[in-house]
Structures are given as structure tokens and as C-alpha cells.
Amino acid sequence: MTGKGIPEQDNFCDCGVFVLGYMEAFLQDPDEAYRKLLHKERVDWNINPSNLRNQIRDLIFTLQKEQQEQINREKEAKRVAWREKKGSMAPIQPSRPNTQRASSQGPLVGQPASENSKLVSSPGLPPRSY
Structure with missing residues (x-):
């Protein structure tokens, strides 16, 4: 041929x-x-090249729109899954140190001092309130 x-x-x-x-x-x-x-x-x-060109362009735009919608749905699904995962996780509370006072010492680490007291500490010595 x-x-x-x-x-x-x-x-x-x-x-x-x-x-x-x-x-x-x-x-x-x-x-x-x-x-x-x-x-x-x-x-x-x-x-008819003009009609065929228009059909091809319309097809490309339609496929692009469908693809973008699919991408948006996937992003939203990930966002929802992340929120659900984040919401289902119980907040982790930091462990609280022993808050009992020693008789002559000021507040222990992790225990709030009273509002009116100032904490003063020296290296190697426990903090004292005045």
C-alpha cells in the first residue's frame, strides 16, 4: 500500500x-x-478543524475541572481525617510533681508561689519566698 x-x-x-x-x-x-x-x-x-479544535478544548477543560474537583475532595477528606484524629486524641497532661512542702523550704518546682511572695534563689539552694 x-x-x-x-x-x-x-x-x-x-x-x-x-x-x-x-x-x-x-x-x-x-x-x-x-x-x-x-x-x-x-x-x-x-x-472540520474548527469544530474538532473546540471539542478538544472543551474536553480538556471538562477533564481539568473533574480532576480539580477530585483533588479538592481528597484534600477535604485528609483535612477531616486529621481533625478527627486530632479530636480523638486525649490531651496529654504533663505529670505533676510532688507538691508537698518541706517545713523550712519555699515552694517546690512546679508549685505556684503565692501571689504576694517573691521567689529568690541562689545556685545550689532551694528557692525562698520573702
Whole structure:
């Protein structure tokens, strides 16, 4: 089989559009298109590049919108799962140190001093309130 009778585009700027149009027409009835090509009969390709370009653009935009919606749903599902996980975790309370006072010492570490007292400490000595 030679290149004679193979469809050609009618301009020099729509090569890709024509290839897609030929593929679409061929795949609608491949047996008939193949038979016509083998018998060198005229195949009515009936390709309108402007319409096909618009269809391709619309398809791309539709697929992009669907993909973005899917991405948004996945992000929201992750956000909800994270919130549920965060909410189900009981807050971890820090362990409280022994808060009993020694008779002559000031407040122990971790125990709040009274509002009116000042804590003074020296290195190596327990804090004292005055």
C-alpha cells in the first residue's frame, strides 16, 4: 500500500487536529475505512478543524475541572481525617510533681508561689519566698 489516496489536511497549521480527526473517523468504523483504503475508494473523512479544535478544548477543560474537583475532595477528606484524629486524641497532661512542702523550704518546682511572695534563689539552694 502506498501513500496514494491517504487523506491529507487542507491547510498547513492543523496537522495534529487532522490526525485526531482521521483517527476518530477511522475508529468509528475501522473495517469499512480499511476496506475503502485497500480498494482505493474515496473515504469521506468530513473533518472540520474548527469544530474538532473546540471539542478538544472543551474536553480538556471538562477533564481539568473533574480532576480539580477530585483533588479538592481528597484534600477535604485528609483535612477531616486529621481533625478527627486530632479530636480523638486525649490531651496529654504533663505529670505533676510532688507538691508537698518541706517545713523550712519555699515552694517546690512546679508549685505556684503565692501571689504576694517573691521567689529568690541562689545556685545550689532551694528557692525562698520573702
